Amino acid sequence: MNLTDLLATIDGGLIVSCQAGHGHPLRDTATMCRLAEAAVLGGATAVRCGGVGGLADVRAVAAAVTVPVIGLTKRGAAGVFITPTVADALQVLAAGAAVVATDATARPRPDGAALRDTIEAVHDAGGIVMADVSTLAEGVAAATAGADLVATTLSGYTPYSPGTDEPDIALVRHLVADLPGLPIVAEGRYSRPEYVRQALDAGARAVVVGTAITDPVWITRGFAAATDRAAARS
Template sequence: MNLTDLMATIRGGLIVSCQAGPEHPLRDTSTMRRLAEAAVLGGATAVRCGGVGGIADVRAVAAAVAVPVIGLTKSGTDGVFITPTVADALRVLAAGAAVVATDATTRPRPDGAELRETIEAVHDAGGIVMADVSTVAEGVAAASAGADLVATTLSGYTPYSPRTAEPDLALVRDLVAELPAVPIIAEGRYHRIEQVREALEAGAGAVVVGTAITDPVWITRRFADATHRPAPVTAEHR
């Protein structure tokens, strides 16, 4: 798949992120696959997956759905941990992802490679790169390095970007203005339908929603909070 075909598939649409942390009750590759299948039945134009489930999740989802898969790995929780190395990126691509998502912040990469090296390796292997950034400057630098897509995924997750409860729509607008030739993907804290609409109106090529669709713990907690009753305390969470 090339970038033109990808954008013809996802432009103006919803990308669903199917990931679960290591302690989450849904942390299981077969569960992630079923979540992805359900998301596609619901209208997702692409699926973002991998994370701590890594290559196994990417491979399972890519084999199960007909929409493009945006794959990634996660290693740790500090610094560059989203598809942090060239080797990780190539493994994600080999597992069946059409797009490799990778941290494109200014922080040093653990293998010592430059972002451009990761991008070139993925391109040489026939893949597409989504650069996860936290600021406009990082988005511009990623595009200059050859990234095919720039996503706002990491806004609020670096010490120098604003962390808010709401999605960073300002970053979407600024990236669209600065990079008119590069598709901008809105991602990060999109919890309501109107926020998705706002991102598309701001010029985003597509919007990624994860937690608000695929995390029943988070969804249930929002409803439970409305009842003003405390959640039950289990031995696991004491």
């Protein structure tokens, strides 16, 4: 799939992230596949997957769904851990992802390579790169390095980006203004449908939603917090 075809598929739409971490009841590749299939049935235009499930999740989901897969791996839990190396990126692509998502923050990468090295390697192998950033400066740097799309995934998850319970729609707006023509994807804490609408109105080409759709633990806690039992404990 080329970038033009990808954008025609996801433009103005919803991307659903199907991931579950170690110890989560849904941490199972077959379960991730069923979540992805359900998301597509519900209207997802693409699926983001991999995470700690790594290449097994990417392979299985890519084989199960008819929409593009944005693949990644996660190694570790600090610093650059989303598809952190050139080798990781190439393995994600080989597993069937149309797009490779990678940390594009200013932090050092564990293999010592530059972000540009990962982007060029994926391009040489025929793939597309989504750069996950936390600030405007990182988005500009990712664009300069050749990223095909920039996503706000890591805003609030680096010590120098604003921490908030709400999505960073301001970052979407700034990236759209400073990087005209580069597709910007909104991601991170999009927990309500109205946030999705706000991001699209701010110029995002698509919005990624994960936890609010695919994590029943998180969803249940929200409802449980409104019950008499929760009120009695407070």
